[in-house]
Amino acid sequence: ATSRPPLEMDVPGAKAGALAAATAGVPKAAIQRGYRAIAAAEKAQVARRTTLEGIARLMASDLLDISLEPARALLETASGLGVGKEERDAAAARVEEAAVKQAARAAAKAVLNEALASPPLDLDVETARRAVQAATEASVPE
Numbered sequence: 001a002t003s004r005p006p007l008e009m010d011v012p013g014a015k016a017g018a019l020a021a022a023t024a025g026v027p028k029a030a031i032q033r034g035y036r037a038i039a040a041a042e043k044a045q046v047a048r049r050t051t052l053e054g055i056a057r058l059m060a061s062d063l064l065d066i067s068l069e070p071a072r073a074l075l076e077t078a079s080g081l082g083v084g085k086e087e088r089d090a091a092a093a094r095v096e097e098a099a100v101k102q103a104a105r106a107a108a109k110a111v112l113n114e115a116l117a118s119p120p121l122d123l124d125v126e127t128a129r130r131a132v133q134a135a136t137e138a139s140v141p142e
Contacts, residue, residue, distance in 0.1 A: 006041035007048060007082040014038045048081040055083065055091045064105060064139055066098040101138075108138035 018034045054074045058066060072095060078088050108131070115124070115131035
């Protein structure tokens with residue numbers, strides 16, 4: 001059971017097998033190698049589950065609430081942990097969509113700040129209205 005790749009290993013079955021091997025008198029060195037392989041498999045499987053949970057949270061998050069750098073780092077680790085290509089591609093598209101929306105919000109906020117920076121008597125009202133409208137559409141907080 002410990003000869004399977006870490007992400008495919010049946011960890012409970014391997015632990016039971018190692019215990020049975022120890023009881024049957026298999027040399028201690030072989031048992032220790034088996035337990036090291038089991039521990040590595042368990043660690044890899046926990047990392048994959050954690051990554052899948054992170055991807056699920058990412059997919060459920062509002063685009064403006066996604067932290068882009070941690071999301072990108074999550075996607076980088078997902079491939080090596082056996083996360084399916086479809087899941088990775090969907091999450092990558094979501095991150096890209098979030099980046100675009102967040103950039104649009106930042107740009108709208110900058111335009112709004114610039115439009116409202118003038119003293120009241122010098123304010124170009126039409127430019128300010130357009131900036132407020134764009135900021136509203138881009139979900140710029142008040």
